[in-house]
Amino acid sequence: MSENGRRDYQGSKIGMWLFLFTELMLFGGLFILYSGYRSLHPESFHHASRELNVVLGVANTLVLLTSSLFAALALTSVQQGRHSDGAKWAWLTAGLGGVFLVVKAFEWGAKFSHGIYPGGKALLALPPGEGLFYGLYFTMTGLHGLHVLAGVVLLSVMALLVGKGRVHQGDCVVLENSGLYWHLVDVIWIFLLPLFYLAA
Amino acid sequence: MSYLDRQGEGGLYSWVTSTDHKRIGLLYLTVMTVLFWVAVALGIVMRLKHLSGGDFLISARAYNALFTVHGVIMVFMFVIPGLPAVFGNFFLPILIGAKDVSFPRLNLLSWWLFLTGACLAVLSLFTGSGAPDTGWTFYVPFSIRTGTNVSLAVFAAFVLGLSSILTGLNFITTIHRMRCEGMTWHRMPLFAWAIYSTGWIQVLATPIIGITLLLVILExxxxxxxxxxxxxxxxxxxxxxxxxxSHPAVYIMIVPAMGAVTEIIPTFARRCIFGYKAIAYSSLAIAALGSVVWAHHMFTSGMADLANIIFSLLTFLVAIPSAIKVFNWTATLYKGSVDMQPSMLYALTFVFLFSIGGLSGVMQGALGLNVHLHDTYWIVGHFHYVMFGGTGFAFFAALLYWFPKMFGKQYDPKPAYAAWALMFLGFNMLYGSFMALGYMGMPRRYFAHLPQFHSLHIAATVGSWALVAGLAVFYANLLIALRRGKPAEADPWGGKTLEWTLPSPPPPENFDKLPVVTEAPYHYNPKAPA
Amino acid sequence: MTSMDQEKGHIVEPAVLARVWGALVCLTIGLVSASLASPKLAVLAMLVITPAKAWLVFHYFMHLKYEGPLLKGMVLVALLTLVIFISMMFLDLGFR
Incomplete structure (x- = not known):
């Protein structure tokens, strides 16, 4: 229990975790749909998955895993009082998030150029199960991409705040919470990789 | 100085930017009351239409829009947020001895999101190509085919969901972190327990509808x-x-209502609540069990038989924790010295009407009977008994109970009794007729009706007039009290929870000095097990 | 009530974080090679390795290992809820 009025470090973290649960359930709804449709159309899912670029998918996984490491390092640095290191790691985290988005854009672009997009001719010509696979693929990676984008903005703001000394060793719960958000985005991608790229 | 008139902070701007949980509670109450009356008006027009079995008063298209918007407003803007957002905001921090919620600014954001969602929903009526006509359930494939303004209405529901999530998150954290010294879990008033259980449903279930609604828009x-x-x-x-x-949402609606009733009954029975722990944990049990019964809305949709059977069984089980509460309330009254103040009368009416609603729900949970009753007026009657007879009456009871504390004014009890008589009579005429109609086979959402249903439709419509008259008396009485009511005492009802230790209305930060709690709540008869 | 660690946040050494990262990369490689090897192995790898990776991130990067029982319990409730939702839907989809 905390004194009223004082900054409540543990309370902020509980609030953040509860928010993460809502994110988890938001994607959870899509995971429910994915598992439902995959059980109804196992063959089509295998087939459609083969058309995705595994190399890009795995590369992006490594990018996000590394960015997660950097986010964790940013927090550790600030907690240990090495503030300039903390800002540097936060910038690097945001930068890798940017890399992820660029790779994702190329991937989507390649699909679009082959007519694979919602309502696209090539997509409509595919069997229904494959159409569903791509519908879920664009929805889930798209929603995830939006979360990465939000995370990039968030981490950049954190880097600025650490740089200016507004977030520091004695008061870094916002950095910790931003890190938690970034790690959750990473965890969701950890699940998206095998569901889409490795389902062949 | 009270929270109502902080110095230099009386204007509208100071209210809509206030992070005081009490002011935010009143902001919700204001918006919600307006929306409630809008939805009541839509409902009345629907009832007037049924004075004739055929074309009358409005077009069939308008009728579709009416039941859709009536449902959307009532469900997403009145019944779901009603008790948590108004009374949870106002009283949760006070009941646990805190100065505010954990995240006051987030709390204000929730209200702004609520207002935005409400405006978008109302806007969807007048913009685009016609008001949404899908029913509040937005079932596909119709909702993705219809040319009406479904996307905006669905987005409005999404924003309202976000508001609800943030409120739930805030309350859970508040209960974990802000309890005053000595306020252990088992000394918390039961309304706080109810809000806590509700918070978990809000956090864990609402995102699922969020993504579902987004998918409808994407589609x-x-x-x-x-x-x-x-x-x-x-x-x-x-x-x-x-x-x-949307099934757990039913429990978002009813659990805080049960919590409020649990505050009211011991106060006016002058007895310690019977079975404190049973009531506290049955709230959690309802939240948990209520999350795994959703498919009982789909028995006739063509699910697998196994799913039908299991969900039917679970549906019966969820009646147990609800019944535990009803028995405990009744046991609290036993040998109590009952003071039938208006709010007590409304609270007991909740118990009565909710029991009808709940038990009819158990009937629908039976697979065979469900086939006969599904999508009929029976269902409409059933959920109005739960949501209006239950949550609605509990909302009114809570308003009557806490009104003196919130506004520092006392109302005249006589019109409140008269309003009750009108409402009780009208309510049962209206929704009792609905259940009979449904049992005879009248399908819900139909514009026209067959001659054999006509007399019951007339009875329902006449009942709706009495109900609305009662509502008007109820609200008029409180509005008059706001302007001309006598100043209220700090503890007009002899309540034993923390809010009654504060002056009416409470000061801006509730407690000058944080209280120290040394005993369980509702200690009217110290010898009783607490 | 709570130890200093929980109140102000536990500090995880950079070396620990780096090792966890190494483990995550190895698991990813394992996952990819398993799914290229055979379809059966792919499903098995997805069901075992993916949660293991998520567990590592929760445990070390998100400091769950150093949190009290309250947060751990909350996370468990949330995850369990999602699992229950998914599995109960298969009462319908799996037996139609």
Whole structure:
């Protein structure tokens, strides 16, 4: 229990975790749909998955895993009082998030150029199960991409705040919470990789 | 100085930017009351239409829009947020001895999101190509085909969901972190327990409807295909996702109502609550069990038989924790010295009407009977007994109970009794007729009705007039009290929880000095087990 | 009530974080090679390795290992809820 009025470090973290649960359930709804449709159309899912670029998918996984490491390092640095290191790691985290988005854009672009997009001719010509696979693929990676984008903005703001000394060793719960958000985005991608790229 | 008139902070701007949980509670109350009356008006027009079996007063299209918007406003803007957002905001921090919630600014944001969602929903009526006509359930494939303004209405529901999530998150954290010294879990007033259970449903279930509604919008905008049978989508999966939230949402509506009633009954029975722990943990049990019964809305949709049987069984089980509460309330009254103040009368009416609603729900949970009753007026009657007879009456009871504390004014009890008589009579005429109609086979959402249903439709419509008259008396009485009511005492009812230790209305930060709690709540008869 | 660690946040050494990262990369490689090897192995790898990776991130990067029982319990409730939702839907989909 905390004194009223004082900054409540543990309370902020509980609030953040509860928010993460809502994110988890938001994607959870899509995971429910994915598992439902995959059980109804196992063959089509295998087939459609083969058309995705595994190399890009795995590369992006490594990018996000590394960015997660950097986010964790940013927090550790600030907690240990090495503030300039903390800002540097936060910038690097945001930068890798940017890399992820660029790779994702190329991937989507390649699909679009082959007519694979919602309502696209090539997509409509595919069997229904494959159409569903791509519908879920664009929805889930798209929603995830939006979360990465939000995370990039968030981490950049954190880097600025650490740089200016507004977030520091004695008061870094916002950095910790931003890190938690970034790690959750990473965890969701950890699940998206095998569901889409490795389902062949 | 009270929170109502902090110095230099009386204007509208100071209210809509206030992070004081009490002011935010009143902001919700104001918006919600307006929306409630809008939805009541829509309902009345629907009833007037049924004075004739055929074409009368409005077009069939308008009728579709009416039941859709009536449902959307009542469900998403009055019944779901009602008790948590108004009384939870106002009283939760006070009941646990705190100066505010954990995240006051987030709390204000929730209200702004609520206002935005409400405006968007109302806007969807007048913009685009016609008001949404899908029913509040937005079932696919119709909702992705219809040309009406469904996307905006669905987005409004999404924003309202976000508001509800943030409120729930805030309350859970507040209960974990802000309890005053000595306020252990088992000394918390039971309304706080109810708000806590509700918070968990809000946090864990609401995102599912959020993503489902987003998918409907994506489907309409881009045709991604996940709910479109023409592209292989399965509309049943939409129904699963929709009810994974929307059934637990029923418990978001009813659990805080039960919590409020649990505060009122011991106060006016002058007895310690019977079975404190049973009531506290049955709230959690309802939240847990209520999350795994969703498919009982889909028994006739063509699910697997196994799913039908298991969900039917679970539906029967969820009646147990609800019944535990009813028995404990009744036991609290036993040998109590009951003071039938208006709020007590409304609270007991809640118990009565909720029991009808709840037990009829158990009947519908039986697979065979469900086939006969599904999508009839019986269902409409059933959920109005739960949501209006239950949550609605509990809301009124809570308003009467806490009104003197919130506004520092006392109302005249006589009109409140008169309003009760009108409402009780009208309510049962209206929704009792509905249940009879449904049992005879009248389908819900139909514009026209057959001659054999006519007399009961007339009875229902006449009942709706009495109900609205009662509502008008109820609200008029409180409005008059706001302007001309006598100043209220700090503890007009002899309540034993922390809010009654404060002056009416409470000061801006509630407690000058944080209280120290040394005993369980409701200690009227110290010898009783607490 | 709570130890200093929980109140102000536990500090995880950079070396620990780096090792966890190494483990995550190895698991990813394992996952990819398993799914290229055979379809059966792919499903098995997805069901075992993916949660293991998520567990590592929760445990070390998100400091769950150093949190009290309250947060751990909350996370468990949330995850369990999602699992229950998914599995109960298969009462319908799996037996139609």
């Amino acid at each position: 309409r905008a881009f045709g991604i295909g996940v709910f479109d049978p023409a592209k292989g989508g399965d509309p049943l999966l939409y129904q699963h996702l929709f009810w994974i939230y």
